Amino acid sequence: MKAEPAHQMRLLDLQGIDSRLARLAYRLRNLPENEEVRRLDTRIGELRDRHTALTTALSDLDREQRKAESDVDQVRTRADRDSKRLDSGQVGSPKDLEHLQSEIVSLQRRQTELEEIVLEVMERREDLEGQEDQVRKELEQVEAERDAVEERRSTAVAEIDADRATEFTRRERIAEEIPDDLLAFYTKLRDQNEGVGAAALRYGRCDGCKLALSTAELSEIRQAPPDEVLRCDQCRRILVRTTDSGI
Structure with a gap:
């Protein structure tokens, strides 16, 4: 899947809101x-x-x-x-x-x-x-x-x-700022992965599963086009590159 880097970054903003909504729902129930x-x-x-x-x-x-x-x-x-x-x-x-x-x-x-x-x-x-x-x-x-x-x-x-x-x-x-296909893909993964569909790549580590990526995985990410929608090989969530990705 292809998506503008800016749209991929917006997934992190959306994920942050969804995580806060999940915490609020948990507080309400408990x-x-x-x-x-x-x-x-x-x-x-x-x-x-x-x-x-x-x-x-x-x-x-x-x-x-x-x-x-x-x-x-x-x-x-x-x-x-x-x-x-x-x-x-x-x-x-x-x-x-x-x-x-x-x-x-x-x-x-x-x-x-x-x-x-x-x-x-x-x-x-x-x-x-x-x-x-x-x-x-x-x-x-x-x-x-x-x-x-x-x-x-x-x-x-x-x-x-x-x-x-x-x-x-x-x-x-x-x-509204995220393309429909990317939004639908994120939503599907979020529902499959305990409410987290997209995670940032920070300092060589996936924020979703908290595992460090291997040297080979990081090398593949460096070579991937900026508009390529990546996924973590461990947790299969969307992996969003950031300025702190360490690549």
């Missing part, structure tokens, strides 16, 4: 905030699940407490009614009196048991409320931390996007 957001999202999910479980348990305890208190009220009402009957003296036979007294004792015992259940439920609820409050506060703290990290990430992304836009504009301008 922002430390990305991993931090993932970690915080995982923690937020765990805390939300825990908070949901606690609020569900509290709701169940509410129903349990209401039922226990209702049972206490029913037993108390029945015991009060029996006590009033007993106090009124309007009880029939001695057997009825004995039965009523026994029932009052039984109701009092049952009331005590139910009141203990209510107290136990209230204690469990107090413990769960403490856990729920702690989890809720931690959740709010982690969510606030995530918001701060997301803001930092957005700022970093905006800065990288601005740099990329500048580089893309420069790239378009330089690409």
Whole structure:
């Protein structure tokens, strides 16, 4: 392939931009905030699940407490009614009196048991409320931390996007100066060689693979016409001669 030396030199400018664009893309993919957001999202999910479980348990305890208190009220009402009957003296036979007294004792015992259940439920609820409050506060703290990290990430992304836009504009301008066939050849080699399609020959060494050329290879390059598009025998990238080539 033939190409003006000036056009070959422009490939180095294009390569420099493509390398910077690749570094910017790498930075965008590997922002430390990305991993931090993932970690915080995982923690937020765990805390939300825990908070949901606690609020569900509290709701169940509410129903349990209401039922226990209702049972206490029913037993108390029945015991009060029996006590009033007993106090009124309007009880029939001695057997009825004995039965009523026994029932009052039984109701009092049952009331005590139910009141203990209510107290136990209230204690469990107090413990769960403490856990729920702690989890809720931690959740709010982690969510606030995530918001701060997301803001930092957005700022970093905006800065990288601005740099990329500048580089893309420069790239378009330089690409217009390069013949289509040379540009297509460079693009093909760039895609095949880890993002580097053209490299400078500096002091007898290829900037692409960083290997020194042999004496015979340098001799062939000296004899090649200036418009000959050369390639490195090692990495097969376009090899652009410069004033520092050492030939």
